[in-house]
Amino acid sequence: MEEKTKKSRSKKVKTTIVDSPAVESKGNEIIVVTSTENTGAQPPESFTGMRKRKAKTKAAGLKGVSTALNHARKYMRVSDAKKTMFALNQKGGIDCPGCAWPDPDDDRSRLGEYCENGIKAIAEEAQRNSIGADFFAQHSISDLQALSDFELGKKGRLAEPMILRAGSDRYSPIPWNEAFQLIGKELNALQSPDEAVFYTSGRTSNEAAFLYQLFVREFGTNNLPDCSNMCHESSGKALSTTLGMGKGSVTLEDFDHADLVIILGQNPGTNHPRMLSALERCKERGGKILAINPLKEAGLTNFVNPQRPMKILRGGTQLADLYLQVKINGDVALLKAIMSMLLFQEKQELGDIFDMDFITSRTEGYEDFAMHLQQFDFRDLEEDCGISRGQIRKAARMIKKSKRIIACWAMGLTQHENGVDNIREVVNLLLLKGSIGIQGGGTCPVRGHSNVQGDRTMGIWEAPKAEFLDKLEEVVGIKAPRKHGFSTVDAIQAMYKRQAKVFFGLGGNFISATPDTEVTAQALRNCNLTVHVSTKLNRSHLVHGKQALILPCLGRTDTDAQESGEQFVSTENSMGVVQMSKGILSPCSGALLSEPAIVAKLAKATLGSKSKVDWDLMISNYDHIRDLIEKVIPGFEQYNERVREPGGFYLPNPNRNQEFSTADGKAHFTCNPLPSHKLEPDQYLMMTIRTHDQFNTTIYGLDDRYRGIYRERRVILMNPEDLEAEQLKPGDVLDLISEYDGQQRIARKFIAVAYDIPSKCVATYFPEANVLIPVNHYARESKTPISKSVIIKVKKVEELRS
Numbered sequence: 001m002e003e004k005t006k007k008s009r010s011k012k013v014k015t016t017i018v019d020s021p022a023v024e025s026k027g028n029e030i031i032v033v034t035s036t037e038n039t040g041a042q043p044p045e046s047f048t049g050m051r052k053r054k055a056k057t058k059a060a061g062l063k064g065v066s067t068a069l070n071h072a073r074k075y076m077r078v079s080d081a082k083k084t085m086f087a088l089n090q091k092g093g094i095d096c097p098g099c100a101w102p103d104p105d106d107d108r109s110r111l112g113e114y115c116e117n118g119i120k121a122i123a124e125e126a127q128r129n130s131i132g133a134d135f136f137a138q139h140s141i142s143d144l145q146a147l148s149d150f151e152l153g154k155k156g157r158l159a160e161p162m163i164l165r166a167g168s169d170r171y172s173p174i175p176w177n178e179a180f181q182l183i184g185k186e187l188n189a190l191q192s193p194d195e196a197v198f199y200t201s202g203r204t205s206n207e208a209a210f211l212y213q214l215f216v217r218e219f220g221t222n223n224l225p226d227c228s229n230m231c232h233e234s235s236g237k238a239l240s241t242t243l244g245m246g247k248g249s250v251t252l253e254d255f256d257h258a259d260l261v262i263i264l265g266q267n268p269g270t271n272h273p274r275m276l277s278a279l280e281r282c283k284e285r286g287g288k289i290l291a292i293n294p295l296k297e298a299g300l301t302n303f304v305n306p307q308r309p310m311k312i313l314r315g316g317t318q319l320a321d322l323y324l325q326v327k328i329n330g331d332v333a334l335l336k337a338i339m340s341m342l343l344f345q346e347k348q349e350l351g352d353i354f355d356m357d358f359i360t361s362r363t364e365g366y367e368d369f370a371m372h373l374q375q376f377d378f379r380d381l382e383e384d385c386g387i388s389r390g391q392i393r394k395a396a397r398m399i400k401k402s403k404r405i406i407a408c409w410a411m412g413l414t415q416h417e418n419g420v421d422n423i424r425e426v427v428n429l430l431l432l433k434g435s436i437g438i439q440g441g442g443t444c445p446v447r448g449h450s451n452v453q454g455d456r457t458m459g460i461w462e463a464p465k466a467e468f469l470d471k472l473e474e475v476v477g478i479k480a481p482r483k484h485g486f487s488t489v490d491a492i493q494a495m496y497k498r499q500a501k502v503f504f505g506l507g508g509n510f511i512s513a514t515p516d517t518e519v520t521a522q523a524l525r526n527c528n529l530t531v532h533v534s535t536k537l538n539r540s541h542l543v544h545g546k547q548a549l550i551l552p553c554l555g556r557t558d559t560d561a562q563e564s565g566e567q568f569v570s571t572e573n574s575m576g577v578v579q580m581s582k583g584i585l586s587p588c589s590g591a592l593l594s595e596p597a598i599v600a601k602l603a604k605a606t607l608g609s610k611s612k613v614d615w616d617l618m619i620s621n622y623d624h625i626r627d628l629i630e631k632v633i634p635g636f637e638q639y640n641e642r643v644r645e646p647g648g649f650y651l652p653n654p655n656r657n658q659e660f661s662t663a664d665g666k667a668h669f670t671c672n673p674l675p676s677h678k679l680e681p682d683q684y685l686m687m688t689i690r691t692h693d694q695f696n697t698t699i700y701g702l703d704d705r706y707r708g709i710y711r712e713r714r715v716i717l718m719n720p721e722d723l724e725a726e727q728l729k730p731g732d733v734l735d736l737i738s739e740y741d742g743q744q745r746i747a748r749k750f751i752a753v754a755y756d757i758p759s760k761c762v763a764t765y766f767p768e769a770n771v772l773i774p775v776n777h778y779a780r781e782s783k784t785p786i787s788k789s790v791i792i793k794v795k796k797v798e799e800l801r802s
């Protein structure tokens with residue numbers, strides 16, 4: 001280990017610089033993770049020319065329409081754009097590959113059942129450019145690493161299978177058969193199937209996901225980490241332990257009946273834009289909206305529905321009736337403050353506020369919870385959440401008056417060390433009000449990827465239930481492994497320690513989506529083989545094992561022809577509706593395979609004649625896959641018939657009938673501790689968020705229009721008073737430093753932006769700041785990385801470098 005020592009001026013302690021990032025700290029030495037020097041695993045540290053304007057207070061409107069159309073015009077053929085716009089989110093059409101927000105059950109608008117970001121997602125996938133052998137012959141890995149994520153994505157659709165042979169500096173073409181043989185050989189050479197990792201991203205269809213987990217389990221492992229581990233895993237954990245099921249309970253129609261919608265830690269204007277139409281309808285009926293978010297997000301303040309000309313003229317609908325700019329990770333404190341105020345009043349007014357009938361008959365743990373609530377000093381709670389007593393009182397009044405309450409949340413709650421507690425605290429509030437399983441009330445974890453919920457239903461999970469495995473064994477005749485496998489963070493650590501040697505990714509962009517970029521990079525580089533099934537070039541193709549493969553696949557918009565004719569696939573949205581999706585565009589290249597076909601061919605090459613599954617039959621007609629799913633997974637009775645019905649079908653949801661599949665059949669109150677971050681005077685709590693111009697690691701463009709930040713992603717949003725206290729000015733270039741367990745991680749060169757954000761809270765964009773998130777710090781119970789509460793310091797670049 002090469003070692004250099006120097007004095008760190010900031011801490012006045014000895015700093016040891018070492019090669020390996022996974023070393024332990026020794027006494028008061030800080031071990032600088034030298035490999036947070038960008039090894040090509042992070043986006044380049046160059047600026048793109050920031051423009052700053054005022055943050056917007058209104059979302060969508062005509063600008064949304066024009067931006068969407070510009071994207072379609074710029075990247076797609078006109079005829080393709082027209083065709084897809086008529087099919088997008090129509091019954092029997094293409095399920096939008098963007099987010100998982102549901103489509104209306106009843107009549108859908110012929111044109112326009114989508115949003116700006118839906119069009120951007122389509123334009124990104126259905127690009128007219130494609131890249132193959134010639135492109136990769138011209139560009140070495142290091143050339144490509146120097147490109148930004150935006151530039152990589154704009155190169156075009158991947159057109160043929162490529163291999164990076166050991167020692168080579170560029171990808172070259174490989175026939176499909178050879179690629180599958182190579183993977184099969186590497187997998188079979190492992191000492192144990194548990195030395196392989198099979199990742200999934202949430203765009204994968206039900207059909208592909210089911211086949212994939214079947215193959216992986218027949219191969220002999222439960223190492224099935226997925227993007228959900230980094231996303232709503234905390235929701236699944238919290239909901240299943242309190243309410244007996246890991247999914248939300250409301251339907252889209254419930255928004256038409258709610259008295260109050262509470263939106264915590266979610267930015268729907270950007271990430272689930274059509275949710276704004278549901279909120280608009282709720283408001284027009286007299287429903288109220290309470291927003292809880294450190295940032296004043298445009299989509300939560302005002303919505304100008306682009307499909308309603310009168311609304312455009314009148315300036316849209318005011319959405320949030322009350323906006324609480326909570327401190328990052330202050331939600332448990334805030335909810336406790338609200339609930340303790342309500343409890344006090346409930347006692348005084350003798351039971352008009354809580355639904356005591358429901359609490360007594362359907363729940364467990366109320367008394368303990370009421371005692372627990374009274375332990376907290378109200379001033380401490382106020383201080384922890386950063387919201388004044390007057391504002392808390394207003395929120396309590398709104399809740400007091402409402403019977404039908406929907407709670408919506410997303411990553412602002414899940415990606416903290418206490419992510420599971422955050423959601424359990426939301427459940428406590430709903431239980432107090434008896435607002436679960438009633439019309440207009442219940443839980444609404446708003447899912448991210450368009451089929452992330454369906455993938456989990458299909459068995460993409462490192463911790464499958466025994467009943468699921470039993471059924472798989474009974475129906476298919478395989479021997480399913482019982483030992484739970486690696487989640488995403490476990491997988492990184494296993495590859496890092498060389499306990500896992502083959503990485504296979506069905507979609508996604510592992511290196512950019514995961515925390516601790518440079519540690520993850522080393523983990524991938526330690527592998528014998530890394531394989532990515534992808535539609536587009538991304539950074540994960542460039543941070544590779546000894547050998548690497550890119551397997552190009554059909555996307556949602558492409559037609560999928562198999563032996564029995566054109567196929568469709570199916571997906572499950574955020575509210576448990578399963579519906580079909582059928583591509584309509586000609587694939588950009590004849591060499592693309594569908595995801596189910598890739599899985600089947602891989603299974604044949606790996607398992608050979610010992611497999612219990614007729615893989616060719618499955619692919620000849622996807623009805624065979626659905627028949628198998630129907631036999632294994634409850635709720636999919638008559639799958640093939642019902643999925644063909646316009647609009648699909650709802651999966652069973654016990655919570656909707658106030659049924660709780662917990663051990664005692666009751667819903668459970670929980671007593672959750674307050675998180676504590678104990679920030680030093682020079683430390684900040686950082687959240688990593690999405691801009692309006694990206695879908696996770698896919699960068700559509702460089703603008704964050706609603707926040708008024710244009711043409712730049714390397715920014716840090718800071719409270720103006722914090723800037724002043726640090727003697728910093730907007731426009732200063734800062735390095736960001738996180739320090740955990742004696743290890744420092746550095747993200748270089750971020751432009752300071754003064755922004756309306758609570759003091760001591762800062763925001764950066766993902767994936768640029770992922771290098772700062774330690775892989776071994778994650779939510780208790782769910783292992784979701786702490787992407788929304790990373791403790792950092794900032795250093796003006798000149799000072800750090802001098």
Ligand SMILES: Nc1nc2c(c(=O)[nH]1)N[C@H]1C(S)=C(S)[C@@H](COP(=O)(O)OP(=O)(O)OC[C@H]3O[C@@H](n4cnc5c(=O)[nH]c(N)nc54)[C@H](O)[C@@H]3O)O[C@H]1N2
Binds near residue numbers: 100231265326330695
């Ligand atoms: N256009 C577009 N759509 C998307 C995606 C995309 O990248 N682009 N991604 C998809 C995916 S996979 C997902 S999971 C979802 C993500 O959807 P979101 O969760 O809305 O996405 P984030 O940008 O992570 O935003 C988190 C929000 O939580 C707030 N927040 C952060 N920390 C806290 C906190 O401690 N408390 C509270 N109350 N709020 C907090 C932030 O200010 C921000 O408004 O969107 C999906 N849809």
Ligand SMILES: Nc1nc2c(c(=O)[nH]1)N[C@H]1C(S)=C(S)[C@@H](COP(=O)(O)OP(=O)(O)OC[C@H]3O[C@@H](n4cnc5c(=O)[nH]c(N)nc54)[C@H](O)[C@@H]3O)O[C@H]1N2
Binds near residue numbers: 515
């Ligand atoms: N710091 C920080 N990190 C985060 C988050 C955060 O808020 N902050 N959010 C986390 C969350 S919520 C999530 S869900 C993860 C997302 O993690 P991932 O799902 O791994 O990442 P994506 O960016 O959605 O994956 C994009 C890639 O998928 C491929 N792709 C697109 N469509 C298809 C398709 O149809 N088939 C196949 N096979 N491939 C396709 C393309 O090649 C594209 O480059 O990131 C997580 N990481």
Ligand code: SF4
Binds near residue numbers: 098118272275
């Ligand atoms: S709200 Fe989500 S699913 Fe609906 S069109 Fe927009 S991106 Fe697509």
Ligand SMILES: [Mo]
Binds near residue numbers: 227230232447448449
């Ligand atoms: Mo997500």
